[in-house]
Amino acid sequence: MESISVGLLGLGTVGSGVVQIIDEHQDKLMHQVGCKVSVKKILVRTLSKDRNIYLNGSRLTDDPSDILNDPSIDVIIEVMGGIEHTRNYILQALQNKKHVITANKDLMAVHGSELLQVALENKCDLFYEASVAGGIPILRSLVEGLASDRIKKMMGIVNGTTNYILTKMSQEGREYGEVLHEAQDLGYAEADPTSDVEGLDAARKIAILGTLGFSMKVDLDDVSVSGISNVSKEDLEYCHQLGYTMKLIGIADRTEDKVEISVQPTLVPHSHPLAAVHNEFNAVYVYGEAVGETMFYGPGAGKLPTATAVVSDLVEVAKNMRLGVNGNSVILPQYSKKIKSDEEIFAKYFLRIHAKDQPGTFAALTSVFSNHQVSLEKILQLPLDEGNLAEIIIVTHIVSKRNYDFIIQQLNDLDVVEQVKSSYRVEGDDNR
């Protein structure tokens, strides 16, 4: 093997990072792979656009088939984004016996199983480390590093934008809207931030993690999702007072053969490893039956971190090519999918309630919990300036999601309750 030729689909932020790393780290790549690695052709939308990138001989093209049908190209790296037409390009590449590396979480969350199956049939590699948590080698750690263990739970801070917003809100006592605008000005949040702040981006990543970690095909529709756009600075203040830090966490939890996959603002104790993950950083906490607690921390996005993950996948493809063993890394799911019902999902919850500041209020509230056999772990009551109201904060002990939904409904129906202002899941108190 004299050299390995790459076809790159997309020359945006990550694409130009890939070109840069392959160029600048060529000596390390050659030492590991044993031959030269070069980007032969790059698919772009507009050939004439001015680009401030050193291309080192790569040729630009706006015709995908110029790359997908080039028999001299061994590996396709897909960093263009999009779902349906990108799926078609990748299918075509695999059918042409080209190995594929993608950073595309949207694609893998929706069409991952199909693409992996096609890769397997064509004896091709399909790697996607960069699709979850950018520069953190979390997929490889799950599949190889923890290969012998049975993963019980994963909790991921897998969206940098929301972690940045919650960190700033929490550390500086500011409101959501204000911090979001600042994040948009700084380029940490998109002009349309919906996918990030409503948890959809995180949902795709936790679906991929759940599928791999539990060896069970998890679909995006299986993920129950809520975002951070209703989080108030008061919520964060009371969390903090009670010893918790709020994070948007993707949770994948397995009990025997059933799993729960969800994304929601979640409170963890200040001493939990996830509580120390600040600003735009990502982290995936993995609890294995034998290994116990582990956590993988790093940059979740960005040009060079994401490109590092992509090119590390390329090193693996290249090593496999040298040994002639491509297409053996796909391990199809071992288990059929079983999703927990609301009766089978158990957690603690934090509630903030505005209630009338009068005799009997507390008895009425607590009877709703005791009627469902739920005991309370922490209680904080404070007078409110407005009206004749009290602010009541409660942290429950473990309760099923189904019972908890009943409790919320019944609390809102009480005469003494003005409103359940907010409610968040609590995790990590039992060191898991």
Add this chain to the structure above:
Amino acid sequence: MESISVGLLGLGTVGSGVVQIIDEHQDKLMHQVGCKVSVKKILVRTLSKDRNIYLNGSRLTDDPSDILNDPSIDVIIEVMGGIEHTRNYILQALQNKKHVITANKDLMAVHGSELLQVALENKCDLFYEASVAGGIPILRSLVEGLASDRIKKMMGIVNGTTNYILTKMSQEGREYGEVLHEAQDLGYAEADPTSDVEGLDAARKIAILGTLGFSMKVDLDDVSVSGISNVSKEDLEYCHQLGYTMKLIGIADRTEDKVEISVQPTLVPHSHPLAAVHNEFNAVYVYGEAVGETMFYGPGAGKLPTATAVVSDLVEVAKNMRLGVNGNSVILPQYSKKIKSDEEIFAKYFLRIHAKDQPGTFAALTSVFSNHQVSLEKILQLPLDEGNLAEIIIVTHIVSKRNYDFIIQQLNDLDVVEQVKSSYRVEGDDNR
């Protein structure tokens, strides 16, 4: 391939964990490997000893050659410890074309290069993930997950005993000796704690990390080591006041083609990811040129965490056997060793000085620093109860180790200085 037969050397804590995981996770192993995995023979010292372990058909032997020369055994797992005779067993296993997995950091730090070379010559695998940071898949992350990046710096909390002691001293305001005794009672520290508390155990691990991360053979003698036995609770209190947490950190730092490898009590800012690693947990912080900051966190020791790393290595050996590609994972060092001199090692330092509480003291102290062109970042002066003395805490800006050693000597020579009570390296202020 109908099954893979393992010969286990040692049936202590980790050995019995390996037997347990292979037995209990057999379904996951078979799904990944494609055939049965079983422990055929186990080397023990005393055959007659009572053992409360389910051996699932494994046969005990006290004769190493009964395992090393058994042609039906494919893989040797070494969890017996020791250096010289263990080296001989492993050499014999490799010469008999058996793949080897070891959890032995002492052995790998001293004889790693030789053993890897022999493995390469015999086309055998030699994996040692468990030798550094127990259950954390850090070696695999360095070699594969960050394969495309150029590692600039690693900082590891790689000894659980000392991290436990420093955490308790810091959180509970207690003295070293008292906490050490408690740790010994709880089984977190050995009866002879020297190897842990003097940094020797950490030195072996950072030597292994340096060798792999920098692709340069680092010897144990290259590691400059100091431990925690002189750390006082006052040191920790002043660190905390100035915004730092103290950890025993193995540092491997590369500047261009030269490296520094050391172990010492080190201060990191409270906001640094390593500061949140408490109790007996380990973590390795890796700074890559492209990826930036990453950290890998988890249990550094223990029966099942360490056995998880061992059996995950076994999964990789088994996959390689299925594909017929064993012996290709060893990548010999790319660079020849170049160790930094004291002039080339730069850091900030924290000093605690007892000096006479009289006019001119501060001027005398600061002139020592300014004579070496070192500026001061933080200063704290407090009166001391004893004598006519002041407690002076200083954090310097960046200074070479050579200049810093001169400064310490000259400070101790000053008439106004009673003693430089303590001095620690400071890392992580520049977010690295």
